[in-house]
Amino acid sequence: MKKIVCFGEVLWDVFPTHRKIGGAPLNVALRLKAFNNDVSIITRIGKDAEGDGIFEYIKENGVAVNTIQIDTDLKTGEVDVKLNEKGSATYTINYPRAWDRIQLNKDLRLLTEKADAFIYGSLSARDYNTKETLFALLKIAPYKIFDVNLRAPYYTQELLGSLMKEADFIKFNDDEIIEIVTHMIMKAADFNKYNVDEIDNMIYKLNFETKSIEGSIKFIAKHTNTKSICVTLGAKGAILYTNETFYYNKGYQIEVKDTVGAGDSFLAALTDKLLKGHAPQDAIDFACAVGAIVAGSDGANPKLEQSKIDEFINESINC
Secondary structure: OOEEEEEOOOEEEEOOOOEEEEOHHHHHHHHHHHOOOEEEEEEEEEOOHHHHHHHHHHHHOOOEOOOEEEEOOOOOEEEEEEEOOOOOEEEEEOOOOHHHHOOOOHHHHHHHHOOOEEEEEOHHHOOHHHHHHHHHHHOOOOOEEEEOOOOOOOOOHHHHHHHHHHOOEEEEEHHHHHHHHHHHHHHHOOOOOOOHHHHHHHHHHHHHHOOOHHHHHHHHHHHHOOOEEEEEOHHHOEEEEEOOEEEEEOOOOOOOOOOOOHHHHHHHHHHHHHHOOOOHHHHHHHHHHHHHHHHOOOOOOOOOOHHHHHHHHHHHHHO
């Protein structure tokens, strides 16, 4: 059992026909708890019925609630979710909400210092207050996992660069790493220092070096001094880079119902296996299976039994 802290937003995902409790840090926390870890969440909810519902839900699922703050002014978070015909989601995220005002205190510091892993995302840093708390905790967290979670307009490339440099492990999807690497390449071209032809040659060279996902991963690792990076590829699986070695999973076939929470469960499964000393290949295989099962289920946090996960992996291998 590992002691893990998840930091950031908790909220209600509001679909056209129903509402579900979510938020990436909470989805990750709930899945990690289901894998028998000691999990806490640092967040803030409103003093309202929506906040009460989230608090009770988290408590009932065994995640520690003593670092959930209550805001008397701002409402609990809500996100309007729309799914396309393929089950992919788009989000409209209300601002400001209670999780934008997470306040630093002694309890948060003590919890973070003792954790085996501290998991955070980019969306939680959209407001100055929570961002300041996050960066203070990143200075004392022993092992930091950055879940890149790009939600326009709530990030800048400068913010992402700072968050990446704090991380020991970064998880992207393929669109996210391409966007970030492209910006880093353009930033490397100092338009005041070079002429047009020199800039073109520089961008060409950097693009050539990073034209593959593997190249982009190495580029990020070099420029942020990050030892471990994972990129999810949707239905095509994922790539894990750790100890200067690449590990691959080509994905599992599943009929997608909705993708909400699939990446969060993937990260939780990968984190669980790696922290507990499993081989990287076993970890990424397991994580891809968990992510696929969640994508083939309704909602972000379906119940998953270990036997069902093992059966799914074995059936996929034998197909």
